[in-house]
Amino acid sequence: AQSVTQPDIHITVSEGASLELRCNYSYGATPYLFWYVQSPGQGLQLLLKYFSGDTLVQGIKGFEAEFKRSQSSFNLRKPSVHWSDAAEYFCAVGAEPSGSARQLTFGSGTQLTVLP
């Protein structure tokens, strides 16, 4: 069964500082990997996804993530954090679409606080 671990429950950074959120997954084959962001009182919004190809993927709002198969990781990064980035971030893993439904498995989330 697939699983996702986000080791950091809460991270605090200063505005303008760089950010890295960790995500480790467990899956037997090539995973489909996602990062979602949830602002307070809102639903989840997709930041970026990895299916195949270039292991460094770019997303919205200046975020990027790097797939490292050898480390089973898909860490999310941003060079310079803005106060509006304060939110909860979820990593998710899924199987390759095959015509039969496979569920996404979400991590428990990392809450990001941005200090002025």
Next chain:
Amino acid sequence: NAGVTQTPKFRVLKTGQSMTLLCAQDMNHEYMYWYRQDPGMGLRLIHYSVGEGTTAKGEVPDGYNVSRLKKQNFLLGLESAAPSQTSVYFCASSYIDNTEAFFGQGTRLTVV
């Protein structure tokens, strides 16, 4: 374009009461999902549907039922609410499985 719309947004139930949560999507997506979100546990899949007239159990299906009579709607029912069902419920849809899922804004349910 509304995307995924959930109703209601908030609800308080007494133990033993029943209710139905409605999810509607206007993107012609085949796949629809119901998740619950609890602190420190991320999102857990309750039930999902791969098309009109189909439903399947997810990770935590007990105490819930679903129906997908129309492609654009996915209903989540609680027949006899329990305090353990206090949670935030999210509906999502996707074109096919394991691609980008679009989420509604959630329903905060409290069972007292």
